[in-house]
Amino acid sequence: MKKLVLTILALVLVLGAMAPAASAAGKLPEVTQGSPYDGMAYEWGVTAVQVYYMPGSSPVDPLKCELYVNGERVTPLGDPVDSQLAQGASLQFNLPEDFQPPKGELEFRAVLVTKAGDEVSYDWTYTYGGQKRKPLIDFALMRDWFTFIAQGALVTIELTVLSILFATLLALLGALGRLSKSTSAREAWTKYRSWTYMVGWVGRMVPYGIATFYTSLFRGTPLLLQIIFIYLAIPGFNNYAYGAWGFKIPEPGPFASAAVALSLNYGAYLTEVWRAGIQAVPKGQTEAAWALGMTGMQTWRRITLPQAFKIVIPAIGNDFIALIKDTSLASTIALPELLQKARLVGGRTYDFLSPLLVAAAVYWALTIFFSFWQARLERRLERDTARG
Amino acid sequence: MMATEPRETGAADDVLVRVEGLHKSFGKLHVLKGVDFAVRRGEVVVVIGPSGSGKSTLLRCLNFLEEPQKGVITIGGVSVTCGGRGKAHKRAVRDVRLKCGMVFQEFNLFPHKSVTENVIEAPMLVKGLSKEAATERAFALLAKVGLSDRADYFPSQISGGQKQRVAIARALAMDPELMLFDEPTSALDPELIGEVLGVMKDLAQEGMTMIVVSHEMGFARDVADRVIFMDGGYFVEQGPPSEVFFHPREDRTRQFLRHILPEQEPEHAAELGITGEAEEGASEEEAQGEEAAEEAPAGGSPGA
Amino acid sequence: MLLVPTVLLALAFGLVACGGDEGDEGGTAEGQTAAEKAASILGHEPAGLAKIIVDRGYLVVANDPNYAPQSSINKETGELEGFDVDVAKLVGEALGLEIRFENPKWDSVIPGLQAGAETGSKWNVSIGSMTVTPDRAKAVDFTDPYYYAQGQMLVRQGSPKITTIEELKGKTIGVGAQTTYQYFLDAVGGVNIRSYDTDLDAFPVLENGGLDGVMTADLTASEAISSGKPFELSGKPFYYEPLAFAIAKDQPDLLALLNYSIKWMRDNGKLTEASKKWYHGFDVTAEPASGVPSYDEVMAQLQS
Numbered sequence: 004m005k006k007l008v009l010t011i012l013a014l015v016l017v018l019g020a021m022a023p024a025a026s027a028a029g030k031l032p033e034v035t036q037g038s039p040y041d042g043m044a045y046e047w048g049v050t051a052v053q054v055y056y057m058p059g060s061s062p063v064d065p066l067k068c069e070l071y072v073n074g075e076r077v078t079p080l081g082d083p084v085d086s087q088l089a090q091g092a093s094l095q096f097n098l099p100e101d102f103q104p105p106k107g108e109l110e111f112r113a114v115l116v117t118k119a120g121d122e123v124s125y126d127w128t129y130t131y132g133g134q135k136r137k138p139l140i141d142f143a144l145m146r147d148w149f150t151f152i153a154q155g156a157l158v159t160i161e162l163t164v165l166s167i168l169f170a171t172l173l174a175l176l177g178a179l180g181r182l183s184k185s186t187s188a189r190e191a192w193t194k195y196r197s198w199t200y201m202v203g204w205v206g207r208m209v210p211y212g213i214a215t216f217y218t219s220l221f222r223g224t225p226l227l228l229q230i231i232f233i234y235l236a237i238p239g240f241n242n243y244a245y246g247a248w249g250f251k252i253p254e255p256g257p258f259a260s261a262a263v264a265l266s267l268n269y270g271a272y273l274t275e276v277w278r279a280g281i282q283a284v285p286k287g288q289t290e291a292a293w294a295l296g297m298t299g300m301q302t303w304r305r306i307t308l309p310q311a312f313k314i315v316i317p318a319i320g321n322d323f324i325a326l327i328k329d330t331s332l333a334s335t336i337a338l339p340e341l342l343q344k345a346r347l348v349g350g351r352t353y354d355f356l357s358p359l360l361v362a363a364a365v366y367w368a369l370t371i372f373f374s375f376w377q378a379r380l381e382r383r384l385e386r387d388t389a390r391g
Numbered sequence: 392m393m394a395t396e397p398r399e400t401g402a403a404d405d406v407l408v409r410v411e412g413l414h415k416s417f418g419k420l421h422v423l424k425g426v427d428f429a430v431r432r433g434e435v436v437v438v439i440g441p442s443g444s445g446k447s448t449l450l451r452c453l454n455f456l457e458e459p460q461k462g463v464i465t466i467g468g469v470s471v472t473c474g475g476r477g478k479a480h481k482r483a484v485r486d487v488r489l490k491c492g493m494v495f496q497e498f499n500l501f502p503h504k505s506v507t508e509n510v511i512e513a514p515m516l517v518k519g520l521s522k523e524a525a526t527e528r529a530f531a532l533l534a535k536v537g538l539s540d541r542a543d544y545f546p547s548q549i550s551g552g553q554k555q556r557v558a559i560a561r562a563l564a565m566d567p568e569l570m571l572f573d574e575p576t577s578a579l580d581p582e583l584i585g586e587v588l589g590v591m592k593d594l595a596q597e598g599m600t601m602i603v604v605s606h607e608m609g610f611a612r613d614v615a616d617r618v619i620f621m622d623g624g625y626f627v628e629q630g631p632p633s634e635v636f637f638h639p640r641e642d643r644t645r646q647f648l649r650h651i652l653p654e655q656e657p658e659h660a661a662e663l664g665i666t667g668e669a670e671e672g673a674s675e676e677e678a679q680g681e682e683a684a685e686e687a688p689a690g691g692s693p694g695a
Numbered sequence: 696m697l698l699v700p701t702v703l704l705a706l707a708f709g710l711v712a713c714g715g716d717e718g719d720e721g722g723t724a725e726g727q728t729a730a731e732k733a734a735s736i737l738g739h740e741p742a743g744l745a746k747i748i749v750d751r752g753y754l755v756v757a758n759d760p761n762y763a764p765q766s767s768i769n770k771e772t773g774e775l776e777g778f779d780v781d782v783a784k785l786v787g788e789a790l791g792l793e794i795r796f797e798n799p800k801w802d803s804v805i806p807g808l809q810a811g812a813e814t815g816s817k818w819n820v821s822i823g824s825m826t827v828t829p830d831r832a833k834a835v836d837f838t839d840p841y842y843y844a845q846g847q848m849l850v851r852q853g854s855p856k857i858t859t860i861e862e863l864k865g866k867t868i869g870v871g872a873q874t875t876y877q878y879f880l881d882a883v884g885g886v887n888i889r890s891y892d893t894d895l896d897a898f899p900v901l902e903n904g905g906l907d908g909v910m911t912a913d914l915t916a917s918e919a920i921s922s923g924k925p926f927e928l929s930g931k932p933f934y935y936e937p938l939a940f941a942i943a944k945d946q947p948d949l950l951a952l953l954n955y956s957i958k959w960m961r962d963n964g965k966l967t968e969a970s971k972k973w974y975h976g977f978d979v980t981a982e983p984a985s986g987v988p989s990y991d992e993v994m995a996q997l998q999s
Contacts, residue, residue, distance in 0.1 A: 035976030038921045044763040044777075048923005050852070055917075055975035081853050086928035087985060088913045089845045089935055090977040095920060095927060097852050137923065151773045193418060199476065235803060238810030238817055245813040254816040290456050291499035291558075295513035295565055296489040305516060309503050337798045347798075350761035350895045351768050353922050 032059040032115050034125035035091060041130055045353060048137070049102065052077075054094040054113045054125065061119035063094060070096045071112040072104055106133030141357040148348045152361045155344035156369065162258065162330045162340065166265035167323050173270030178277030180214025183207045214274065221271035227332050229268055234260035234336045261333035269322055273315075276322075280315035281307060313384050320377035324370050331366075341365055407432040407569060407600050408453070413462035413473070415445075415452055422448045423459065424624035430569075435601045437611040437632070440621035441647055446604045449621070450571050453602070454491040455484045466490045467568045489517070492562030496574040498554040500546040500561070506533065507542045510561045518565070525564070532560040536590050552583030556590050563594075570594065572603040608636065608655045620644045728752075729791040736790075736955050737948055745948035747815035753793035755811075756783045757804045757818035761893045763918050764973040765824045778973040782841060783822040785965055786940075789956035801893065802873045805834050805941070812943035819942065820953065824912070826875040826936040826990060836944050838953045840937035842970060842980045844912040845987060846876055848929035849919065851901065857908050858931040860997075866907040869897030875936055875990055876910035882997040898924055914974055934993040935983045 034056040039047035052070055056063070065083040069076060080097040094115065109131050114124045184207060191204045221229065233255060241251040255263055284307050292302040334343035345362035349355035408430035415423040422445045430436055438446045451457045452473075453464060459473040467490040471483045501509050510532060511525035520528075533539050536556040541549055546557070555575055562570060572591065576584040588610050595601060595614045605611065611618055611632050618635040620628045620643075628641045636652070639645045729749040733741045741749055748754055758779055760766045766777040775796055787794040797818045799807055804825070807817040824844065827837045848857040848868075857863060860883055867887040870876040871894040880886045891897045894911040898919055901909045909916075913932060920926050940953050960966040967978045988996070 035971075038917075038975070043921055044767060044918055045922030047921065050923045050925045051920050051927075053917060053921060055977065057977075084927045084930060086847065086913070086917075086930045087845070087932055087987070088917070088977065089843045089932075089983050090979045090981065091975070093917055093928065093975075095917075097925075097927065147770060151768075154773075190418070203476075231803075235806050235810060238807070238814070241816065242810055242813045251814050254814070285497075285499070287495060287497050287499035288501065291493075291495065291501070292513075293456060294454055294488060294491070294493035294495075295561070296485060296517045297513060298485070301516050305512065306501060310501075313503065335800060336803070337800055339798075347760055347768055350893065351763065351770070353895070353898060353919065353924060355899065 030059040031121055032063055032117060032123050033057045034113065034115065034123065037111055037113055037125055037127040039129045039131075040127060044351075046134065046137075047129065047131065049104070049134075050098055052096045052098065052111065052113070054096075054115065055088075055091055056094065056115060056123075056125075057091045059117060059121070059123075061117035061121065063092070063115050064118050065094060067116035068094060068096075069114040069116075071110075071114075073110050074112075077102065104131055106131055137354060139356065140360065141352075141354055144348075144352055144354060144357045145361050148352075148358055149361060152341065152344045152348060152358060153365060155339055155341035155362075156365050158258070158338065158340040159327065159330045159366075160369070162261055162265065162333065162338075163323065163327045165262050166269060166330075167319070167326055169262070169266035170269035170273055170322070170326075171319060173266060174273030174277045177214045177217055177270060177274030178281055180210035181218070181274060181278045182281060183214075184211035217267075218271040218274045221268050226264065226268045226329060227335060229264040230261055230332055230336060233264050257333065257336045257338035260336060261330065261338055265326060265329065269326055273319065273322060276315050276318040277311065280311040280318075283314050284310045316384055317377070317381050320373075320380065324373050324377070327369050327373065328366060405432040406430070407434075407467055408602070409463075409465040410453070411463045413449070413452060413459050413464070415448055415457060415459040422624055423452065426462070426624075426626065428619070428626065428629075430600060430602060432568075432600055433598045434616045435595045435614050436603065436617050436619060437615040438602065438604045438619045438621055439606055439611070439647070439651070440619075440627075444621045445624045446621045447573055450493075450573050450602060450604050453569075453571060454488045454493055456493075489565065490567060491569045491571055492565055492567035493571040494555065494558050494562055494573065494575045496577050498546070498551070498558045498578070500554055500557055502546050504545075505542070506538065506544050506546070506549070506557050509546070509557060510564050513561070514564050528564060529560070532563050533557070535563075535593075536560045537586070550583060551579045552586045555579065555587045559587075559590055559594070568600060570599055570601045572601065572605065574604050574606075576605065576607060606651055606655070608651065612636065620647065622647070727791060732791045733948075733952055737951055741948045741952070743948055744812065744815055744819065744943060744946045745952055748792065748819055748949065749790075751815070753795050754787065754790070754820060755795045755797055755815075755818040756786075757799050757807060757821045758783065758796050758823045759801055759804075759893070760798055761895055762824065762912075762915055764914065778842075778969055779822050779824055781969040781972070782960070782966065785960045785969070786820075786822065786953065786956040789959040790952055801871060805831065808835050808941060808943045812946070819949070821941040824938045825941050827939050828875060828878065828990065828994075830878070831941070834944070835941040836946065836950055837939040837941055838950060839957050840939045840982075841957050841966065842938050843935050843983055844914065844938055844979070845932035845935045845983070846879060846910055846990070847913040847916055847932045848908045848910050849901065849916040849926045850908045850929055851904070852925045852927050854907070854927070856927075856929040856931075858929050858933075867905075869900055869906045869909040870894065871897070871911070874911075879933065879990070879993065879997075880910065882994055898926075901926065914979070917975075932987050934990045935985075935987045936990040937982070 034054055036055045038053040038055070063085055065085045068083050070079060071077065077096070078099065080099045084095040084097070086093050086095065094113070096113075107130065109129050110126065111129065112124055112126045114122055116122050186204075188204070192201060234257065237252065238254050241254060245251045288306050288310065289302055292306045297305070330340055331342040333340055334346065337343060341362050345358040346355070348358035352358070406429045410426055410428050413423050413426040414421075426449060438449065440446045448457055452459045453466070455471070462473045464471050464473065464487065466487050469483060469486045469490060471480070471487055501512065504512060507526060507529050510529035511520075511522065514520040514525040514528065515522060530539065530542065533542055536559055538553060538556055538560070541553060541557075546554055549557070575591070576587050579587065584607070588607060591601070591603070591610065592614055603610075603615070615632050617629060618632045619626055620635055620639075620641075622643055628635055628639060628644045635644065636648065639648060729752050730741070733745060733749045740746070758766050758775065760768050760775055760777075762777075764777050765779045766775060768774065769776045780796075783794050783796070786792070797807075799818065804818075804821050804823065808819075808821060811817040811819060825831070825837075827840065831837075850857060855862075857866060863880070863883050864885040865887070867889060868880055869889045869891060870880060872890040872892065874894070877888060877890055880888050889897065889900070889906060894909065894915060897906060897909045900906050902924060908929070913928065916926070916928055920928070940957075942949055942953065957966070961980065966980050970977065970979050
């Protein structure tokens with residue numbers, strides 16, 4: 004009798020152990036990971052819990068699956084969602100609005116139930132920081148990422164300073180070109196009626212033409228286009244030139260592309276500033292210098308240019324500040340400057356508001372800083388002008 | 392009536408400036424229509440004439456601030472044929488400029504430089520003087536024009552009369568043989584004119600050759616060796632101030648003097664029987680622009 | 696037309712930029728240079744772009760750090776991390792090359808590959824989860840796939856799922872510009888498509904109800920859910936897509952080298968290891984056998 008009972012018990016046990024294997028034709032779902040897990044790319048948002056698993060022979064029945072946190076059953080918001088992934092699947096438990104687990108280590112248990120009625124449970128832990136909902140402005144995020152974003156400010160400043168320098172030089176050349184034409188062809192002819200003069204006149208028209216073309220082109224096309232064009236068109240040109248003629252020119256990277264485009268664009272704007280500045284120096288100044296026997300070059304260097312410089316300094320200062328902000332366009336060619344870095348952080352944390360606020364604050368601080376120095380410089384020059 | 396003060400003027404044939412057949416036009420506007428004249432070394436010539444008569448243009452042509460189309464200008468042995476081009480021409484022009492100092496109506500001081508810097512700039516840059524030498528000379532010149540105490544000021548900090556005296560010192564710093572004055576007192580407040588004329592008189596006393604475009608009759612009468620009346624691009628009449636001012640031969644000169652004399656020399660105007668009130672209408676006519684004056688028929692030209 | 700002036704300035708900047716490129720890397724752990732290694736893999740001296748790359752010793756990889764877990768920036772270090780980043784480093788290991796990352800915008804990845812075809816500039820290979828499509832294959836050459844993803848619809852929690860073509864019609868769907876998801880929805884027709892710089896830019900809009908769904912890769916979507924975005928996967932994917940490296944066209948040696956590196960990391964298990972590390976323990980490097988059609992099949996069906 005006792006033997007019989009033992010035999011039956013053993014049989015039940017064996018059958019019981021064999022039962023799941025039999026119903027699932029040998030294969031149960033295998034859970035590979037539960038989310039949230041430590042070391043996630045992002046913080047856990049407490050809106051959902053996901054279970055990643057390799058399906059078994061029988062599909063999972065989401066309605067029967069259960070989720071436990073610290074041993075307590077959590078009633079999910081709506082039905083759990085089962086999604087097929089490229090490999091495996093995910094079962095998503097959406098959490099109710101009022102769900103608030105305690106801070107610290109959480110013990111999760113998911114129970115997956117197949118259509119065939121098999122159960123697979125999976126346990127994992129996650130250290131929860133206690134933040135239910137991300138704040139609108141995430142100061143912790145700002146603190147964490149400030150250095151990363153602020154590093155972009157260095158690139159922004161470098162780009163600004165280099166560009167304004169080259170732009171000013173370009174603009175000076177452009178202005179000389181723009182000023183090299185003094186009369187129209189008709190006027191020149193009626194005034195001098197000399198073919199040799201007309202030849203010289205045509206010669207002086209060349210720099211004028213180049214400068215006019217340059218300012219027109221670069222003021223007439225968007226800066227953003229110029230940046231992208233230089234970044235992508237020069238390699239394209241090289242590609243062709245290398246194949247067709249066997250040479251290539253140095254190719255600008257993102258920084259150089261942005262610097263070239265900003266220099267050319269602001270150079271075009273500053274050309275007109277310089278032109279006006281040079282023209283604003285009274286003609287009597289040049290005449291006085293000539294009358295004293297100075298050569299054209301001496302007059303230009305010692306008399307006209309210093310006076311024109313004083314006139315254009317405020318405009319250059321304004322453009323400098325505008326340029327600080329326009330460097331952000333270089334983010335389109337992925338230069339790791341201020342805006343690009345802020346966007347990267349946004350992409351990384353799914354929060355654009357906070358990193359963009361950091362970037363905005365840094366831009367603002369930069370412009371305030373430079374405005375302050377510009378104002379000081381202008382006050383100083385004003386004093387000089389009042390004296391001189 | 393006052394005679395010109397006798398003064399050493401060097402040998403009679405010591406001609407410093409010679410101008411032959413000078414023509415200058417701005418587009419269609421023919422401003423100088425064949426001017427010939429010569430200035431002896433040490434001579435002080437005052438050029439008068441209505442606005443648009445070409446007197447300022449003549450002065451500016453002498454140092455090629457305006458390039459004349461035709462004519463030959465010889466100053467201190469350097470001869471330039473107008474209308475030329477090229478390097479040699481440019482060099483000749485610069486040589487001529489180095490012989491002339493010029494003082495402008497609007498002063499044209501360099502506003503970004505102090506008074507001293509204004510004076511030493513050209514000697515250092517053009518003549519290659521050391522800063523010390525140039526400064527020493529500048530101080531002497533500033534003392535001469537009575538501005539030693541303004542050496543470190545900037546042009547905007549001093550009066551118009553002082554500016555013009557600095558401008559004179561600046562021109563003298565280049566040791567010119569000829570000084571050109573283009574209406575040097577026209578932009579000055581009346582109370583400041585005297586100090587500038589004083590400096591100019593001193594300069595004349597020292598024997599500087601000067602060509603002065605000015606309507607300052609008193610100055611002309613006291614200092615000038617010769618007065619030239621220009622109108623319509625010609626020399627209408629020239630001679631010692633006593634003759635041109637008080638015994639003009641030409642109607643055109645007389646007409647012009649009717650506007651000038653009652654203001655500046657009432658007693659002489661009375662002597663000539665000219666009264667200010669009668670000429671109101673004519674004053675307006677004189678005040679017309681350059682073009683208008685130029686278009687006026689050259690009725691007063693010689694031989695008319 | 697912009698070329699003429701830009702070339703001149705580019706010369707100035709380019710020289711500076713080029714100076715930094717001259718590294719002396721290229722040696723491998725075994726003391727074998729990248730060039731020798733490449734020659735032994737290919738069985739002949741590498742030519743074309745491959746030669747430029749192995750000679751200079753580094754490979755420039757285009758990669759967009761806006762897609763966790765494929766690629767993103769590490770919070771602590773600011774360095775790139777993710778599956779694509781690991782794969783790129785494995786390529787470097789396999790070929791004895793230093794890996795340099797560039798982070799161009801997604802829509803300039805292919806132009807940049809083409810641009811550097813002859814000179815090796817910009818980036819030489821995209822290791823950025825690019826789907827192999829016939830259209831793209833006209834512009835670039837693809838290696839063998841290194842993993843597979845699925846195009847899934849992400850919707851707000853509790854919103855109706857979108858899993859069929861019929862359900863797509865009339866819906867407003869956000870996608871990353873120039874992704875297969877955009878091409879797919881274009882082909883479906885009748886879908887109100889909003890394209891963004893990256894898929895991520897669409898998420899806030901979806902969250903606020905501005906979109907009915909965002910179509911993206913399944914694992915990108917589930918990362919968003921983990922981070923607390925109140926979204927759900929729609930469950931049934933529309934298609935699976937093979938993802939591969941892309942290079943400029945007609946570079947057989949470079950293609951062979953990269954295919955070798957993929958085979959190398961498949962054979963030694965490092966690719967699977969990387970996959971399991973980043974993709975929840977899944978081996979996404981094997982082709983799915985789930986009955987979901989491939990992207991090509993779906994597109995062919997839609998276009999017929």
